[in-house]
Amino acid sequence: MAIQPDRIDQSGLELAAMLKHLRKQAGLSGARLAARCNMSQSKVSRIEGNRVRPSLVDVEQILKGLGTSPPVAAEVLALARITQTEWQDRRALHRKGLDKKQLELAGIEASTTDFRYFLLSMTTGLLATPEYIRESISDTPPAQQAKAVRMKLERQAVLLDRSKKFAFILTEQAVRYPLASPGAMAMQIDLLISISRQENIRVGVLPRDVKFSSTPLSTFTVYDERLATIETDLGAAVFRGSKDIRSLLERFSSYEAYAAFGSDARELLTHWAGTFRQ
Structure with a gap:
């Protein structure tokens, strides 16, 4: 796509x-x-x-x-x-202010029941520790950073709503990319392990040596079957067309078949956290 x-x-x-x-x-x-x-x-x-x-x-x-x-x-x-596709330029979003984007995402999350996230290179803010979030927005103007971190952490409350279902698939690269210090990375992976035990959340991981796709990869999120986003380093595309959303749902399902979930995922995550602690 x-x-x-x-x-x-x-x-x-x-x-x-x-x-x-x-x-x-x-x-x-x-x-x-x-x-x-x-x-x-x-x-x-x-x-x-x-x-x-x-x-x-x-x-x-x-x-x-x-x-x-x-x-x-x-x-x-x-x-x-x-x-039906909307392009959100990353530089324009930064000028607009991260707080506006956080409010927009919170609104989408409040009205969504079924979430699917494919994370290619980094962990999403919903699954992140404060230190990881700070590092992920280090290029943001200092005046905006504290507020953006607080708003991202506040959005994590949506994970506690048992009426909502979440499925996250992270590549090994997304889990292990050394965005923060080794100690902070170990704590970030510990958080993933903890979240994976919540009954309304599935956390899957795709090890580096598993070939799960022959097509170019992008981070994407699907909200129910009404809205989807694909993120690149330049910005994000927002899709509302049913055909595009179905295509991403099919892609997500194909990745699920190769991902480790449950205790298998926690075993891999524990090992990766241990490498940072060493």
Whole structure:
């Protein structure tokens, strides 16, 4: 799943222009199309003006109202799927402030029941000690750091909600990357061991010598079956399209088949923590 930020930004304009072109080609006014789609004329106008992001259902209704041929409809829907993706530039997020991002994540977590995390290179803040969190945001302006650490730690309370289910898969690299001092890393891994014993949380690890994928890897999170994010060093892509989310769920399931869970995972984690203590 390639992420092209420029393509994401451009897709909304392309979709709006294409829908407007198809309406004019069909000889329909905005009002007539709106009536056929059981949609307000103002909504049709906002969609065609790229002032609102249409859902896939909106686009399907419009294409049906226009009587668009199957090949053209497939092309438009493929473009509509891209518009369901949002790019969050890492530098822009830093300028906006980490506290805003933490509030956004807390809101998503509050409304989510089933979480799936694949962690490629680092541990997520939900599973992190204060020292690990501080090191992970060391490039953040000092004025923001204390507040960001506090907010990340406060978000960990969501793990105690037994109505929610969590599945974390970490590569050995994510567990053992020496972000902090050896002693702090040992304590960080101890925390993973402790969390893995909680009944609503599954922690799996993928040892370095296990070949579990032949495709490029990225850190990603799936929230229920309604939202997913993929993170890179440049930023994060947010997906809302059902096809993209299903693809990530399938990928997560394939990784689960190779990961060690339960006592097997704790045995590996205990060994890795011991190497830091040595």
